[in-house]
Amino acid sequence: MREIKYEDLVKSVKAMVMHTATHLPQDALNALKKAYEEEESEVAKSVLKQILENAELAAKEERPLCQDTGLAVYFVKVGEDVKVVGGSIKDAINEATEHAYKEGYLRASTCDCFDRHNLKDEVGYNLPAVIHFDIVKGDKIDIEYAAKGGGSENVSRATVLAPAQGKEGVKNFVKEVISNAGPNPCPPIIVGVGIGGTFEVAAKSSKHALFREAGSPNPDPELDAFEKEILEELNKLGIGAMGMGGTKTVLAVHIEKNPCHIASLPVSVNVQCHSSRHAHITL
Amino acid sequence: MAEYKMTTPLTDEDVEKLKIGDIVYLSGTIYTARDAAHKRLVDLINEGKELPFDLKGSVIYFVGPTPPKPGEPIGSAGPTTSYRMDSYSPILIKHGQKGMIGKGKRSEEVKEACKKYKAVYFGATGGAGALIAKRIKKAEVIAYPELGPEAIRKLEVEDFPVTVVNDCYGGDLYEEGRKKWAKA
Structure with a gap:
């Protein structure tokens, strides 16, 4: 059984979450650049230009791309032959999410459904993360992440x-x-x-x-x-x-x-x- | 499509100049508020109490910014979706508000209030929070700090870029723009 340290899992997930808030991935950038080139409306083209400038600035200055830094959504595939030592996978992902959102100056956006009070102090800063688990063959942990806006x-x-x-x-x-x-x-x-x-x-x-x-x-x-x-x-x-x-x-x-x-x-x-x-x- | 530079507070004359699709670079003081703060403002009006800022000629920006990094006035600060403010905006417009900044469609009641009391709804580019923050020179929480990102902030802005979506003549850029580019 392969072992992964709890701390290492937290560190990797945290780095990914912080980077994602400020750096638009290449596939999205390419799609937006293509849309900018092909757009026929001048008004829409100027909006696309702002969006591309925003992405450039956000990456350069490490500022969040958008003030809605989203709920943290994960799809996690856990191999049957790997085990996390020192804590649970779920705790590691939630801990990484909380630290990344706090240290990255990202917005805490989880609240109660009815009275709408922010849950940052009682549940955790932007917690709970939304995590979809799957068990698969192998000895790896595969994590897909998205910051999903409202x-x-x-x-x-x-x-x-x-x-x-x-x-x-x-x-x-x-x-x-x-x-x-x-x-x-x-x-x-x-x-x-x-x-x-x-x-x-x-x-x-x-x-x-x-x-x-x-x-x-x-x-x-x-x-x-x-x-x-x-x-x-x-x-x-x-x-x-x-x-x-x-x-x-x-x-x-x-x-x-x-x-x-x-x-x-x-x-x-x-x-x-x-x-x-x-x-x-x-x- | 025209371009204007305007300074707040806005007057009836300012609003009357603006038509859908016009680009405006706003400078001066604007205030932030989302749903929770809007509800409190409307409650104060209904109770006949004083508001935390003067509504006359005011521009309200629908935004819940990220926390500022040390030494910066504000974090990323793009617009939030405006329909959540639809039930409150007409009351604030009736009491003197002249401008709203957000993104997304407004209700018929809001458009009607813009016509009746001469107000304007501006669109800012959603998801351009880092870029927009550059135009915000100062930010200060002036009411409801317990609401966190939803507190009312007084912002000093310089050449804050917005587009007129609903003017005081009943025009709607979303409807007109879509009509122009839709293919059957």
Whole structure:
């Protein structure tokens, strides 16, 4: 059984979280640069220019890209042949999150659902982290991380379609969600679509779809073609960068599909704002 | 599309000049408030009590900044989504507020209040929090420190770049912009 020290896990996760708040990853930068070059609306182009300048400045001065430094969301795959010594994996991730958000001067954004008081003093600074665990073969710990802002979560939606609605139904639902969202989720956005499974599996898949490198091909050729078809339709909506009107509303559509019940067709749409802050480490 | 430099407090004449799509570089004092602070301001108005700042001609920025690093006035400070303030803004506009800065759609009631009392809704670029912070020269919490990032701050800004989204003539840049670029 391979062993990883608790302190080492905390150190690695903390470094990743701090870096992600100030450095936009290359895939997001490339997608934004391409949108800037191709955008036809002058107003939207000037917005895209500001977004790119912001990314440059944030990295240079190590300032948070956005004041909404998000909730910390993790997808963690733990190998059956690896063990963390000196504490639990969950504690290590929460500890790393708290330290990174505090020391990086990031915002604590977790609060009570009803009275809305900030939980930084009783639960922890920006805690709890949102962690999705999976057990896999091997002796590694694989961690995907995203700082997920509230504006784009607020427009995300899930439903269960009738099987007869099929692909057309999925496409129409995605279009409806993005059209209703308009300027609110800080376009140009990335659209994660989770299809199939049960209600919650679709939702989780739509979140995980956002972790893929923006614009990378879907390994399933049928889904790859479907992503491109939806992308083209969404960019006809005319919403544009920050909703000012334009041709580049969506940078990429990413789909994850799961087997589902014979009676159901669950679909979830999770939206990612243009500040697509995500990272991936393997220990 | 015109470009203006304006200094707060804003007057009716300032607001009347502005049309959707115009770019304005704001200087002077602006105030920050999000939902929780808006609710308290409206409660004070309803109780007939004094507000922590003068609403007349004021510009309110919807923002919850990150904590400042030592020696800096403010952390990253981009706009938050404005619809959460929709139920409060018309009351503040009625009592003299002239400008709002945020991002995202506003309700018909807010647009109506902009027309009736001559006010304007500006959009700032969401997710450009590091860049925008450069235009904020001073920041001071003047009310509700217990709200943390949601406290009311008095900001001194210089050439703070915003775009007119809703003017006092009923115009809506989000609707017009989208109409112009939508393909059937």
